[in-house]
Amino acid sequence: MRKPAGLERLYVDFDSFFASAEQHLQPHLRGKPMGVIPVASEHTGLIAVSREAKALGIKRGATVRDVRRQLPNFIFVNARHERYVELHRTIVEVIESIVPIKAVCSIDEVVCALLPSEQAEGLALGRRVKDAIATRIGPTLTCSVGLGPNDLLAKIAAEANKPDGLAAIRPEDLPGPLLSLELTDIPGIARGNAARLARAGVTDMATLLRLQPKEMRRLWGSVEGERMWMGLHGYTVERPETQRRMFGHGRVLPADWRHLGGAYAAARVLLVKASRRMRRAGFSARALALWLTDRNSAGWYGEDRFSPTWDDPSLLASLSRLFLHAEREDMRRSRSVHVALYDLVPLRDIEEDLFGYTAEAQTKRRMEYLSVIADRLNTHHGQTLKGHALLHWGPSVEIPGGYAGAKIAFNRIPDAEDF
Template identity: 80%
Template sequence: MRKPTGLERLYVDFDSFFASAEQHLQPHLRGRPVGIIPVDSEHTGLIAVSREAKALGLKRGTFVRDARRQCPGLVLVTARHEVYVDLHKTIIAAIETVLPVKAVCSIDEMLCALLPSESAQGLALGRRVKEAVASRIGPTLTCSVGLGPNDLLAKIAAEMHKPDGLVALHPDDLPGPLLSLELTDVPGIARGNAARLARAGIGDMAALWRVQPKELRRLWGSVEGERLWMGLHGYTVERPETRRRMFGHGRVLPADWRSLGGAYAAARVLLAKASRRMRRAGFAAKALALWLTNRNSAGWYGEEHFQPTWDDPSLLASLSRLFLHAEREEMHSSRSVHVALHDLVPLQEIEDDLFDAAPEAQLKRRMEYLSAIADQLNVSYRKTLLHWGPWVTIPGGYAGAKIAFNRIPDAEDF
């Protein structure tokens, strides 16, 4: 375990990214309160709000009908994920005129490593990053930059003086600047964890700083508690490389799609998108899971297990069987639908007997070949030209190509 004595990480966190991106791309939105919505519907919530909207009290997650009431001048814009991904790539190129990007943490957060010779120039490098973004992209899209001895403290620093901030947390200054934060200002401490800490008598950052690492591990119920302690105290924290666990997609369904038939039509599209991503990443799945939910987030869950499979016809047949089970168990409607391919196996680990002449084996190989051909055509034309069975357009678009916190879609997803 190593404890750096200087600044080794520079964290870039863009301010109100989706909303600022739209104001950057559509100049008539600048200076106006803007809310970004996932689909054009009154029954959805805001996924991002501009600084002007935040100043009026609007928050992410506010339902559209409540947001209109709270802010009559609010401009609603439906998210354009493919545009944000293109802008993200331009941002990376701008930052790398100053420093190499070590890790992309999300669509609007990037981490850079500082060399020992660069540590003393950390704040100056942070200013240069901000200037590079402003000059190459424009002044509307601002970022906050944080510097620290490790990833966690650099991220905390980036969030301390938003928007457009520049903060360094030097190891010699700890814990001073941290003591004014709320527990939930620390990445990894959500309200549930904060409540658990409060029950243990840890109600503020000073108390959290004093607790011992093994005690924090016990309270967390995992090694993550100890890693959090080490990060806050300035140690470098090495995390084991994670292995891909699943490929999945989900959608809240429009009101007129909430029958079991509507959920099935949407699930077929979502599964086709997920299986396409899985094949591109070089995996097959041994299980398919399906969730159907009602307005109380209850509903139906089922899964089917099989030999390693990656062709669309086989996976869609499995999905059909799961929906038949749901129907037999009197699941007649669904507010949302989610599918997930899991128990993944790398394709290179699958042993295929090329001399197996059984009709089932030959059909399976043929379906795998056709699925690969379909992927190539669909990627080449950037649209779904070839598919198995009915294909529908789900209102709102972006089936399988939405930006998630830790996933940036590839160009092939759109």
């Protein structure tokens, strides 16, 4: 373990990013209480709210129906993930013109590694980053900047003075700045973790910081507990690189699509998008999973396994088999649908079939070739078709409510081709 003596990390965390992005892109929304929703539905929840909405007590996760009851004139904007990704790439360019980015943590968070010569001027660098974003992008899109000896402490510093804050947690000041925080103020300690800690008698930061690394590992049930201990005590924490495990998409269905036929039509769209991402990343799959959920998140689950496959017709045939099973098991209604391709195999590792000249093998190769051709044409012409694929397998379907494309996950930023 290494314990830095200076401010080695600079963390940039944007404030209410999706909502601020929409106010940046649509000036008429500035200064107004508004929120971003994933799809046009009264039952969906807000994924981001503006500062003006927060001041009125509106929180992320509130449903459209409940917010409309409280504020009839509240403005709802459908998420435009492709625009947020474009804005993110501009932000990255601006930040890197001042200080190199060590890692992109999410669509609205990056961490930078400071050289020894830069650490004494860390706060000044933070101000330069904030000023550059305001000047080159616009004042609506604000960020909070934190500095610390490691990623975790720099992130905590960034969140300490939101919005539009600038703060540092210096190694020599530990644990002082942490003692006034709630446990749930620490990234990685959600309400579930806090409840488990409370059952073990840990209800405040002072008690948490007195624990030993092995105790933290036991309470977390994994090595993440020890990593948390190291981060909070000012040590560097290096995480192993994660490996891709699946490609998937999910969607809450519009009210009049919540039957098996509607779920199947939506699942086809989602599966083709997932398989396209998988091919571009250089993988094939040996399994497809399907979830159909009802209002209580129960429902139906099925999976189909096969030899390494990456062409759309074969994967869509697998999906059709799964829906036949769901129909036979009397699954009639579904509130949401999710598909996932998993048990991945890199394309370079797939061995040539010794019986590759059979009619079945040759048909499969033709389908693989056609899938790649379709990907190339859709990538080239996608923007002119407003998101609709030029080539697709089966009937062309547009899911009501808006947005069935790639979505921004916490730790995954889609490529431009995903849209």
